[in-house]
Amino acid sequence: MAGVAGRLARRWCSGALRSPLQITRFPALQLHVCGPAMRASQKDFENAMNQVKLLKKDPGNEVKLKLYALYKQATEGPCNVPKPGVLDFINKAKWDAWHALGSLPKETARQNYVDLVSSLSASSESSGQVTPAADRKQPGSDALVVTSRDGITTITLNRPDKKNALTPQMYHDIMLALEAASKDDSAITVLTGNGDYYCSGNDLTNFTDIPPGEVEERARSGAVLLRDFVDCFIDFPKPLVAVVNGPAVGISVTLLGLFDIVYATDRATFHTPFSHLGQSPEGCSSYTFPKMMGPSKATEMLVFGKKLTAREACTQGLVTEVFPDSTFQKEVWVRLKAYSKLPPNAMRISKQVIRNREKEKLHAINAEESSILQERWLSDECMNAIVNFLSKKAKL
């Protein structure tokens, strides 16, 4: 096995090995522990498949083979494909692992899979920071990871190499994730980022490769997307928590005014450089920021692009509480797990009592901001700022 494992490791490292042994295809990390008497449900299994993307470190080839075998057994039943040739090392190792499970019932394989992922998660749970393998970074597929456990649905922005900049696909996926979270049985929903940034805002390459003659249409559809996206935050019915694990820029900052709680590491900064970009405020910040921090502090941020430290943002009311980076993940998740045990209907109703009377106003503000931004995107100021960023002349 060691020889096969070594070869597998080399193939993984070289990126030559794609699905189904690719780790993203594996079911994975089911983090709530099922006792021996419990049966893992299909939902537990799907959760595990999503959670595997958040494994902090490569679990090693032997474990991957076990996961592979259990996944195949759980989804397809006993091994029913011909044995690969002896020189087809990788497929033979996979086949051997699957075949070794014999006639293990699908339900047992599913349970074993969930248990295995659960045990893997125990070692990676403490920091909560995720270092995905290079083959897990394809845009559109893994750029958003959604998990559900302990009564908390967590939506993680997962483009760490691009500082979690938001692509159009991610806007759509976040809307879908929020829609699903509003209906699932979790009590609290969390948005966070993977890596050193929370989010660097709108992906500025969204403005590139627009064919001549389509610029106005793209600005129009961008404004529709923005409006729909922000509407989802305005209408979200459960407590919504931002776990700000690092610096935040642009729309990821403005949206914070629509969250119910914002926890930040002391390493986080908050930056809305709209004027530098030839753009204007969105996410209802033209209303929520002056309301929470007063008009002049809001102007410093939204008009002059002043970057706030986490402590400054906390003083201004944008952040609920700041934690030392070294204990951030641990402290925040302990707190959230405790909150998630409160009666969910009471929390939902209390949130509505606090927020509902503003909803209509927020929708109107969102519509207005989106329409103004649509015009801004067509301006020379905006075009120049984006060209500057893309040509690496200017960093914010």
Ligand SMILES: CCCCC/C=C/C(=O)SCCNC(=O)CCNC(=O)[C@H](O)C(C)(C)COP(=O)(O)OP(=O)(O)OC[C@H]1O[C@@H](n2cnc3c(N)ncnc32)[C@H](O)[C@@H]1OP(=O)(O)O
């Ligand atoms: C349809 C809805 C529209 C909603 C309207 C929203 C508006 C906004 O959000 S406005 C804010 C837009 N964001 C920015 O202007 C940030 C731009 N990024 C930066 O200034 C910097 O990258 C940084 C300060 C965020 C980080 O700097 P640094 O630590 O030096 O890291 P790098 O610049 O080397 O970044 C690594 C890698 O990531 C790419 N990247 C980072 N942010 C973005 C982004 N917003 N859009 C596109 N790409 C981004 C950066 O280009 C690097 O890529 P590679 O060079 O390919 O490694």
